[in-house]
Amino acid sequence: MNHLTNEQLENIIQGRDEDHTHLDQCQDCRERLAEKRAIAARLRSAFMSVKADEGLADRIRSQINRDSETTKNIASIRQIWAIRLHRKIWPALTAAAAILVVLLPLILYVTTPSTATAAQAELVMIHQQNLGSHREFYSDTDPEKLAEFFKDKLGFTPAFPCTGQGMEIRGCCVAHFKGQIVGSYVVDTPRGIISVIVVTETPKEMGMKHMPGKKGFEKSSYAQNNMVTVRLGDYSYCAIGKISEISHEYLRGLLNRLLPNTQQ
Amino acid sequence: MSTRDESFEKLAMPHLDAVYRAAVAICGRQSIAEDLVQDTFAKALNRFELFEKGTNCKAWLLQILRNTWIDSLRHQKVTGLTLPLEDEITAEATEAHETVWSNAEDLLENFSDEQIIKALSGLPEDQRLTLFLTDVENLSQKDVAQITGVAVGTVKSRVSRGRAELKNKLNSYAKQMGLIGGEK
Missing domain, CATH: 1.10.10.10 (Winged helix-like DNA-binding domain superfamily/Winged helix DNA-binding domain)
Structure with a gap:
């Protein structure tokens, strides 16, 4: 007789629909279920006595009031400046705005290739978020722990970079890409920080173009970032870095070194 | 008190105990938990315009708590400090x-x-x-x-x-x- 799995028992505890036929017949599974329920109940009761003291609530309220005062002061200063600007320098601002209106499309045209796709924009966004402070960032550098983190988050372990030679993994991040959770690792290189994002889409599906003379590698640029992608098994590994710091050729070299299986 | 602050007091403050319990659960120390909760509520107030009214405010606060905790762990790692937890x-x-x-x-x-x-x-x-x-x-x-x-x-x-x-x-x-x- 196959016993219920732990996850099936958890579903029963959560009140989700499960077939209870086996439970009715199996003393072992009933006992396992009772034990899990008892642990859950004891955990709940242990925390019932944990409450924030009134002092904490007061400190938070004081902080809210202080923030509120600061916001008001900033608003007043802004208002004064707005009046001054309106009275004295609005003609200059209007002229500047007119120049921007003319220049902005030109700047975008120069910096954004016409082949850029929504997928590339998403990849760049993930890289920029990886560099931000609010991204969930698993910062352990032990490859085994990073692999475990990815296995847990993604359900598979992507190929992991071979570092050294001035390169170091800073950590891993997860993000949403085309409705799916994808993983990326952030690598410190001698020239700057790059993200290597692992997606299921092929480079072609992401609108990448072949790198002449570099079989297997595809490239693109979007919003001041260079991208180079290589396919390895069922996944594409996309390396991204700032145009000002990192060229396509440098990214390709990094992918070659980081993921030895890609070497041609 | 502004409308935003009143709304925050009404929607977020009732979850103070739940957020505090969660802080104790994840960091295991009352003193650290209090600082964590204070940071969480400060961040929540700053971002309160982003909170979608009618959705689960407790879940929103707990998400901020978790992100704040991760940030502090990252900071501890960068500064070479470790939290006395394990x-x-x-x-x-x-x-x-x-x-x-x-x-x-x-x-x-x-x-x-x-x-x-x-x-x-x-x-x-x-x-x-x-x-x-x-x-x-x-x-x-x-x-x-x-x-x-x-x-x-x-x-x-x-x-x-x-x-x-x-x-x-x-x-x-x-x-x-x-x-x-x-x-x-």
């Missing part, structure tokens, strides 16, 4: 979850609340908050998945592993206290 837990590496306690409820009543909370604090970080949100705050797997930034399937497996690990630690305490035999 060192207090001395549970033996046994496989207690393979055997079932015949008198689970009675056995669990022998532990103090502090022991239970301490055992939870000793779980791996991903399991700790997930188990707390599921068992103590009684949040749905979907809400827990949103707060912890993982898929619902991952929440299920973390709860399952977390509960087994918690039992493992409590089993170790029970042996030390002579509540159960060394070999079972």
